[in-house]
Amino acid sequence: MASRDTTDIPDTTRDARLEARVSAAQKSLLQQAAALSGRTLSEFVVASAQDAARRVIAEHESIRLSREEQLAFVQALLNPPEPNQRLKRAAKAYRQRTGS
Numbered sequence: 381m382a383s384r385d386t387t388d389i390p391d392t393t394r395d396a397r398l399e400a401r402v403s404a405a406q407k408s409l410l411q412q413a414a415a416l417s418g419r420t421l422s423e424f425v426v427a428s429a430q431d432a433a434r435r436v437i438a439e440h441e442s443i444r445l446s447r448e449e450q451l452a453f454v455q456a457l458l459n460p461p462e463p464n465q466r467l468k469r470a471a472k473a474y475r476q477r478t479g480s
Contacts, residue, residue, distance in 0.1 A: 398426075400425075407421075410424060410425060
């Protein structure tokens with residue numbers, strides 16, 4: 381049976397509320413899943429939303445490259461092209477703004 385802990389982030393105070401409107405069919409589905417996992421509806425919804433949020437964040441924080449893209453990236457690191465005029469102007473403007 382699943383743990384009744386809805387988060388693995390320590391949080392002793394739960395003073396924020398989250399509300400959502402769902403259809404009767406959606407609520408029934410969530411209630412059934414909650415019951416099967418041994419959780420209350422609220423625990424199930426919070427844990428499920430938190431898991432989904434972590435997955436989305438992880439997907440957006442990682443870069444996945446094909447083999448061809450990996451090789452091109454490494455080549456660019458090992459043999460960087462000379463900066464063009466636009467990049468040189470941007471670097472100069474940055475140095476002027478930041479005093480670097």
